[in-house]
Amino acid sequence: MGQFTNKKAIVLGGTSGIGLSTTQMLRDGGAEVIAGSRRECEIDGVECVQVDVLDREALSALFEKHHGFDYLVNAATGGSRAVGPFLEMDLDGFQNSFAKLWGYTNSVRLGVPHMSQTGAVVLISGYPARRWRAGTIAIGSVGGSVEAFIRLGANEIKPVRLNGVSPGLIDTPMSPLKGEERANFYQKGTSGHIIPRAGTTDEVAAAAIFLLENEFVTGTIVDVDGGAIAS
Numbered sequence: 001m002g003q004f005t006n007k008k009a010i011v012l013g014g015t016s017g018i019g020l021s022t023t024q025m026l027r028d029g030g031a032e033v034i035a036g037s038r039r040e041c042e043i044d045g046v047e048c049v050q051v052d053v054l055d056r057e058a059l060s061a062l063f064e065k066h067h068g069f070d071y072l073v074n075a076a077t078g079g080s081r082a083v084g085p086f087l088e089m090d091l092d093g094f095q096n097s098f099a100k101l102w103g104y105t106n107s108v109r110l111g112v113p114h115m116s117q118t119g120a121v122v123l124i125s126g127y128p129a130r131r132w133r134a135g136t137i138a139i140g141s142v143g144g145s146v147e148a149f150i151r152l153g154a155n156e157i158k159p160v161r162l163n164g165v166s167p168g169l170i171d172t173p174m175s176p177l178k179g180e181e182r183a184n185f186y187q188k189g190t191s192g193h194i195i196p197r198a199g200t201t202d203e204v205a206a207a208a209i210f211l212l213e214n215e216f217v218t219g220t221i222v223d224v225d226g227g228a229i230a231s
């Protein structure tokens with residue numbers, strides 16, 4: 001018997017990186033897990049569904065099918081993101097970066113009415129929301145919105161709990177870099193942090209698991225960032 005026996009969890013963006021680690025930890029804890037994203041996937045002991053978090057009809061159908069489910073985690077990036085100096089930034093790119101917020105909003109709005117009253121939601125923001133780093137103003141603005149949504153939304157969806165995890169720089173498939181270039185990217189990006197290395201997906205997923213489990217926590221953000229914000 002695991003700590004999540006008899007629990008049902010839907011993890012959107014649950015097929016890669018932070019979402020995949022969360023999917024696997026929930027599964028290993030005994031939960032029935034549905035991992036959703038746009039790709040086809042196969043994960044041992046997990047039901048994979050192809051769903052776009054921006055497609056409200058498809059999301060509604062998914063939640064309806066699993067009415068009464070306990071946990072919702074959304075780690076989906078949503079779409080393309082704009083990176084670079086603000087004064088040179090393509091404004092459509094900046095705007096498109098907010099697909100993450102709309103995907104999160106869709107999933108909470110459409111998912112919560114189908115959740116158990118003792119359920120919990122976890123969303124993923126990111127440290128650029130509260131610490132300037134060159135090139136990340138669009139991502140940071142989205143993260144700031146996600147964090148405000150979590151604090152305010154926790155009042156709206158109670159008794160279902162709503163929390164967030166804010167990762168620092170994490171080594172995930174989000175970065176396409178390989179080999180030495182990849183190692184240099186993470187080394188350079190974290191050299192000024194209190195813990196000067198990239199985080200792992202498991203380190204972030206462990207915080208999501210804590211927030212799902214602890215029934216006295218809502219409306220808060222847990223930083224898993226190697227001290228990035230404090231440094």
Ligand SMILES: NC(=O)c1ccc[n+]([C@@H]2O[C@H](COP(=O)([O-])OP(=O)(O)OC[C@H]3O[C@@H](n4cnc5c(N)ncnc54)[C@H](OP(=O)(O)O)[C@@H]3O)[C@@H](O)[C@H]2O)c1
Pocket residue numbers: 012013014015016017018019036037038039040051052053054075076077078079100103124125126127166167168169170171172173174
């Ligand atoms: N990695 C970092 O350093 C870092 C730092 C701070 C915050 N974060 C945040 O952490 C979260 C997870 O990032 P990650 O690094 O684990 O990324 P990742 O490995 O690229 O995984 C992203 C996941 O989101 C899914 N996804 C993207 N758009 C989707 C859509 N429209 N509908 C459904 N699923 C969608 C992807 O699958 P499909 O492509 O198949 O849809 C994939 O499963 C994101 O919110 C990211 O902003 C990451």
